[in-house]
């Protein structure tokens with residue numbers, strides 16, 4: 062069974078690296094699923110401490126990944142050496158306080174661990190939905206997935222989300238029907254329901270330290286107390302909470 066899974070995984074791996082410039086491995090198997098993302102800051106580095114769950118010889122990259130998958134709950138990722146075909150599975154994610162040796166050929170691939178369909182970014186998982194609903198229902202839908210409406214805390218996070226919104230085909234349908242809507246908007250997790258003009262992130266009950274308002278916003282034009290992001294620009298707008306929009310859920314990994 063492992064061999065069959067390995068073959069399938071090899072096929073997927075080759076397919077995916079031919080499609081994406083950013084290297085990663087994505088394996089669907091009978092057993093489970095694993096997604097790894099390469100963290101190039103660890104290239105040619107190997108922790109000198111003995112924090113490894115397992116050390117394996119003569120492995121290809123896929124077999125090394127599969128070994129991590131088989132130990133998914135405790136495997137934090139994969140250190141793999143393309144030159145020596147050595148595979149090491151760390152139990153903890155590498156961090157700045159660990160001591161490293163410089164050794165040519167080692168690469169670190171982090172176990173992402175987001176649920177299928179969710180996108181990984183900076184220790185969080187995000188779901189971009191197609192379904193349109195009110196802000197409060199969107200919040201409930203996210204909560205039913207163990208998540209919350211996305212809270213955008215930095216320009217970097219805002220750029221990443223905007224890029225992913227542009228990548229999705231979420232809005233293609235309306236445009237292909239000859240009704241281009243460049244103001245298409247998506248719910249995110251803040252509102253000013255309690256205090257007008259004082260927006261609060263709902264999940265963390267915190268003020269907007271970072272904001273990216275569109276020009277003239279927030280304007281509360283029609284009694285607008287809920288926050289949306291404009292998918293083509295990444296700018297923010299307040300809208301009536303009862304508007305039907307798609308939404309972005311977020312959860313910590």
Ligand SMILES: [Ca+2]
Nearest residue numbers: 253281285286
């Ligand atoms: Ca308002």
Ligand SMILES: [Ca+2]
Nearest residue numbers: 280281285299
């Ligand atoms: Ca507005």
